[in-house]
Structure formats: C-alpha cells, structure tokens
Amino acid sequence: MGQQYSAIPDKLASFIQQQKLFFVGTATADSRVNVSPKGMDSLRVLDANRVIWLNVTGSGNETAAHVQVNPRMTIMFAAFEGSPMILRLYGQAKAVHHNDSQWAELIAHFGQVAGARQIFDMQIDMVQSSCGMAVPLFEYQADRDQLKNWAEKQGEEGIQTY
Numbered sequence: 001m002g003q004q005y006s007a008i009p010d011k012l013a014s015f016i017q018q019q020k021l022f023f024v025g026t027a028t029a030d031s032r033v034n035v036s037p038k039g040m041d042s043l044r045v046l047d048a049n050r051v052i053w054l055n056v057t058g059s060g061n062e063t064a065a066h067v068q069v070n071p072r073m074t075i076m077f078a079a080f081e082g083s084p085m086i087l088r089l090y091g092q093a094k095a096v097h098h099n100d101s102q103w104a105e106l107i108a109h110f111g112q113v114a115g116a117r118q119i120f121d122m123q124i125d126m127v128q129s130s131c132g133m134a135v136p137l138f139e140y141q142a143d144r145d146q147l148k149n150w151a152e153k154q155g156e157e158g159i160q161t162y
Helices: 010-018 062-069 103-107 146-161
Strands: 003-005 022-026 034-038 043-047 050-056 072-078 086-096 116-130
Touching: 010 043, 010 086, 022 062, 034 062, 062 086, 062 116, 072 116, 103 116
Parallel strands: none
Antiparallel strands: 003 116, 022 034, 022 072, 043 050, 050 116, 072 086, 086 116
C-alpha cells in the first residue's frame, strides 16, 4: 500500500538511484500540465529533502518556463523491473544556469555533459509511494545516445545558436 513521507527514506533513495527513467511534471496556474520523460543518469539525491536533475538542450524548455512562474514540481518514478512501485517527489524547484553561482558546485555531480542547459534544484516537501501493480514489466537495454551525439556535434557555439 502507498505511504507518505516528509523526506526520502534511505530505502527509497536507493530505489531512485537505480532508476533509468523518471518523469517531471510542472504547470503554471493557467497552463497545460507539462510531463517530460528524463533519462541519461541525470538525477542525484543530495539529501533526504533535496534532489537535482540535469536538463540538456532538447526540443523545448517548458519546464523552465513553468518554474519561473510557479516553482511547483512533481518527479515520478515507476518500477519497470523487480517489485512494483510508483514513487512521487513533490516540492519546489528552481533552475540553476551556467552563469549562476551554484552552477560549478551542482554540475560537479554530473561531470561535463554536452548540451547541459540548466540544473533543477528541488526541495522536497512530500514523498509518496503507491503500489504500481498495473505498471508493465520492461527490460532495460541501454541508454539512447542520439541527443548526446547531436550536442557533441553541435559544439557549444552550435547549441547557443540552436
């Protein structure tokens, strides 16, 4: 059965670190809800109430636009292997950009990644698990490398132009 926590318990931090895919949801008061799938080993648990995730240049930047207006964010994980579970992190996020003072400290958690656009720094106020028994089983094969390869080919100047 589902449970609620005010922070990420150690057992759930371990679950988060094992996930290859997560989903980010944001919205303003009058916008559509934006839900984006994320991968590329781009999320880190910094402590029981704080996660960061690296956002790379892609087709849109709606998450950043929403967070500027309303910092509310939900991150969802689903167990596609092993025991069933859905885990949601609820909180407030801010975008940290290359020219912000926190950038060097936060990007060090990921290393240099071509196309790194911003890092979202999320303060968690609630963690909720649910059963996930209707989520199908999938087997992880590999990360896709098309976005990484595209960003490397573009180079810093090409990405700025894009």
